[in-house]
Amino acid sequence: MQIEEFSLERIQSLYENTVPYNLSDSGVHPYTLKELLTGEELAGLQEIQLGYGWTNGAVELRQAIAALYRDRTGDEVIVTNGSAEANFLLVSSLIDPGDEIVVITPNYLQIHGWAMAIGANVKTSALRPENGWELDLDQIEDLVTDKTRLITICHPNNPTGALLNPDQLDGLIDIARRHDVYLHGDEVYKGSELDGDEPMSIADLYEKGIATSGLSKAMALPGLRIGWLVGPAAEIYDTWRYKDYTSITTSALSEYIGQLVLAPKRRQAILSRSKTILRENRALLTDWIHQHPRFSFFPPKAGGMAFVSYRANIGSTALAHSLREEKGVLVLPGDVYGLDGYLRLGIGERKAQLEAGLERLGEHMQQFS
Incomplete structure (x- = not known):
């Protein structure tokens, strides 16, 4: 049996734990057990x-x-x-x-x-x-x-x-x-x-x-x-x-x-936290794109990511790798979806991480015509 390399997962597995700014994830910044569970529930883990x-x-x-x-x-x-x-x-x-x-x-x-x-x-x-x-x-x-x-x-x-x-x-x-x-x-x-x-x-x-x-x-x-x-x-x-x-x-x-x-109540509380993070970060990214006219996107209606198009004389895979190597920021190239000229940016990260990653992306793009 021949199977193609799953390039999206391979890029993340290779690099997501090695960079200071991981904007490749499509989820929301995860909980710790201490944040998620009550003391009684944590104690219950010991009985399993x-x-x-x-x-x-x-x-x-x-x-x-x-x-x-x-x-x-x-x-x-x-x-x-x-x-x-x-x-x-x-x-x-x-x-x-x-x-x-x-x-x-x-x-x-x-x-x-x-x-x-x-x-x-x-x-x-x-x-x-x-x-x-x-x-x-x-x-x-x-x-x-x-x-x-x-x-x-x-x-x-x-x-x-x-x-x-x-x-x-x-x-x-x-x-x-x-x-x-x-x-x-x-x-x-x-x-x-x-x-x-x-x-x-x-x-x-x-x-x-x-x-x-x-x-x-x-x-x-x-x-x-x-x-x-x-x-x-x-x-x-x-x-x-x-x-x-x-x-x-x-x-x-x-x-x-x-x-x-x-x-039901716990699920809704978790989803409310997720939506608060995502709405704030979507607004942050929208403002950033308005300030960087070489980028454009349709603001996402759901999920922890945005698919952003860009105008530059470099393919998305090469751009993503150079961004990681030179600025320590990991994003996913549109190539992994068969769509060059795009980057997938995670918006579920902590706000400070997203701000720092976007700042470095903007700086990095200045070298490409």
């Missing part, structure tokens, strides 16, 4: 047996996740090691060699890469930047054939922070339903919407909708490595068969904490 739990996730945790969705039970949920494992299990269990899938781009290209590796025919439909990263429903309709098994979208979008309006989402679901294909939403940024209410999940809106999500991004808890899949019970059971061949189970400590933070 460090053994194997349920391979599909602790019953109580699956029930807490199911409660985030409409009319779901724990049998329609599987707990995974981050949403990355959830995406991996989705493709492994649902897609066979020769199947077609439609990936809406730009996107976190894990599903794209893994589907290609197992022999699927991957088609892409690009969001339209000229209209604020809108969906091209006509193009998606043209791409779907009788061999199409799955349409997948990252919603809210990585890297643009875009959200579909209700008409676009209804149109996408209508295409999937008429062609009787699965519709997958990578919803790990769901809950971080900055200008309105949290939308309903694709898993709630369509009978063959499947959602992956987790605690890493909007919930600011990436170190727990808790993710999940939600969908029809039969399809979720199929993913469980594949999980038996991968990680077996998730951490007992993480599952305990995950159950606590998904209690």
